Amino acid sequence: MARAKTEYIVIHCSQTRPSQDIGVEEIDRWHRQRGWLGCGYARVIRRNGEEERGRNDDEMQAHVKNYNHLSTSVCLVGGSTEKDWTEPEDNFTAEQWITLKRVLKELLEKYPNAKIVGHYALDDAKTCPNFDVDEYLFNEGFVDTVSE
Numbered sequence: 001m002a003r004a005k006t007e008y009i010v011i012h013c014s015q016t017r018p019s020q021d022i023g024v025e026e027i028d029r030w031h032r033q034r035g036w037l038g039c040g041y042a043r044v045i046r047r048n049g050e051e052e053r054g055r056n057d058d059e060m061q062a063h064v065k066n067y068n069h070l071s072t073s074v075c076l077v078g079g080s081t082e083k084d085w086t087e088p089e090d091n092f093t094a095e096q097w098i099t100l101k102r103v104l105k106e107l108l109e110k111y112p113n114a115k116i117v118g119h120y121a122l123d124d125a126k127t128c129p130n131f132d133v134d135e136y137l138f139n140e141g142f143v144d145t146v147s148e
Contacts, residue, residue: 001060006111008071009104010064012041012119013079013129018091022077024052036062041075043103049095051103057110064122071122072111074103079130088130101140108142116142 016022023046028039039054040062046052054075055061063073076096081087092100104116118133120126138146 002058003060003069003072005070006058006072006114008064008067008122009107009111009114009116010067010071010073010119010122011100011116011129011133012063012073012075013092014044014075014077015079015085015088015128015130016077017080017082017085018047018078018089019082020077021047023050024054027054027075031062041073043074045074045076045096045099045103047077047093047096049093049099051099057107064119067122072107072114074100074107076100076129079128088127090131092131104142 014022014027024039024044027041027044031040032038041054042057042061044052044054057072061068061073064071076092078091079088081089108114116133116137119128134146137143
């Protein structure tokens with residue numbers, strides 16, 4: 001089912017250890033185990049920077065409660081400490097940052113009025129993607145100021 005509009009591009013992390021080389025296949029399996037139709041994300045960026053496709057960008061996804069009908073998604077693999085997967089950590093690779101920037105530019109071309117946000121911006125119980133998205137967007141030239 002396609003979305004009627006796209007107001008948000010939501011950045012996520014898989015909340016996995018840096019040594020875990022996972023992708024859409026594993027996330028698809030985990031999400032099916034939760035009773036979902038499959039991988040809830042549109043795009044997944046592996047540790048080596050490789051982009052994999054989950055759901056179609058325009059398809060209804062399963063990634064932010066109450067916002068799936070208004071958003072598309074990008075998930076960076078990683079985001080937890082090696083010792084404890086429940087402990088958040090900004091540990092994404094240089095290759096992932098390069099791919100993320102390219103993917104966000106593509107999505108903004110497709111959805112020029114969408115706002116890029118971290119999962120935490122739409123669900124304050126979350127820390128995902130475990131880095132400051134507003135600061136990232138400023139540093140990469142997506143925005144002129146850092147949001148408060």
